[in-house]
Amino acid sequence: MMDLEYLPYDVLLEILHRLPVKSLIRFRCVSKSWNSLITSPAFINSNLTRTRSHSDSNKLIVRYLDVALRVERYKLIHEDNDNNVSSSEEIQDLKLPLRSSRLSYFQLVGSANGLFCLYEGNRCILWNPCIRKFITLPNPSVTAEFFCYLAFGFDSRTNDYKVVRIAYKSDTRYEGAKPPLVEVYSVNEGSWRVTSGGDSYPPKITMSIRPQQAASLNGAVYFVANDWGNAQSFIVLSFDLGDEVFRLICLPYGKFGSDDRIFTSEFKGLLSLICYESWHYIYSIWVMKEYGIVDSWTKQFTIDLNMQYWKVLRFWKNDHVLVQKMQSGGLMLFSYDPESQQVKNLGFCKSTGCSYADNYVENLVLLDKPNEVVPKEESEQEEEVQSVGCHICLRWCSEIVFSAKSAFRQKITTIRRRTEGCSRVMWQ
């Protein structure tokens, strides 16, 4: 090959692996061999391994919603050693090119390494804001008689991103109920595959909240569930992306009340629980210091909300917490220091819906997949939408949307019913 004559192949690779994604995409144009090298699965995989191992940067990617404009946006934020948070230049108000056809924007399944999994109905998409590429997954094969849960995670053993779909066929509160069927989509394989995961589904376990963003870390996804064999107490249900087996992790005894809202998350690489004690307006953050050891659950810190409405988004590497706080005019991003209890308004990513944040790593995943064209009707749709924000159960914001047009009146009634259980709904 003429062009690689000057530089030995492995030296060229070493250099390419040190280039930012933007340059790599640009250099696809250099020559045909550079193009096939950069878009090869081998390069994409080794590039990810390299950036992950060198990643000591404190970067988060934030997904925030402009409900009125029906736009979901992504922004990189970075906290430096002096605790100054800035918004990174690389991704500036990046909009997902696809629009949801029914709701204002897609529902979020989860994310891993900055790759997002979104869905509406049966349509699931993977979106990589770093290279601005998305793919739509083929339809799964398993039908659910009751409902489905989706989760998304990264399996570092095979360098593969996986979507897990758990389809319930019966009410699993009861002894002897049929376990759910589990299907997994692998990005490397490019297809869904029915697994025998259901065989390991523990009896009398149901998912706690619906929908739920299962935390993904260490090659597994983690749901908050209820154990009906133990007075409906909270428990963590995990699904390992490698061996495709369900496991249970017990929570510290007597620490959680049935009115608490618990979410799984990650705290410095450890499994963590974000517990919102609604009656006391307190967040308590629990961390499992030693994986699998129930006694190692530690209450890391609490956040006294003082009657305000916050949503905990993500933990920075320096122990600060990224939160979303209700202000007049919208939901703003703040950085909270549990030690000093100081809050700092970050001044960007104002959202009219719930935000979400994840650890960010530059990556080329999906680069080797065929390009998808954005359907014209979806991208040009301009509807008048009014939005409703609920600040007590901020997670439900994304579902409470209705249109002023008469054709959608039906949707309004349905949505109102969903929010009946919530005592505080704020109308904008």
Added chain:
Amino acid sequence: MALELKSSDNKIFEVEELVAVQSETIKSLVEDGCADNVIPLPNVDSKTLELVLDWCKNHVDMKLDEEKLKEYEDKFIEVDQAVLYDLLLAANYLNIKDLLNRACQKVADMLKGKTPEQIRETLNIVNDFSPEEEEEIRKENLWAFEE
């Protein structure tokens, strides 16, 4: 113990073994007992070899002083393009990991902001894309070409 290295332009360099074995290539020759005579290095000219040996010597001398070593490395790598490429190829041939890493990083930093045309010029690469093919890639990734 001293070793003798011969550059491509036939210049002999006498080096201490401790310094020379920073190169994994030379290290394996020593371990295999093939280093008794002059070691020929046909892929490295004397100018480059002198620089490389300076790197190796300083890495032995300053091993315990991280700050001083970093200062040295930063200054060392500030060379012009032609010398940088020679160092890169030499570090690869002689298998000197830290020099190779540093040189690759420096080259990457140089290439980072360039256009594809500039890359081709710098690295002497022929553009085998048709204008339509190249345009297609650009169109799909407009954001990467904006500054």
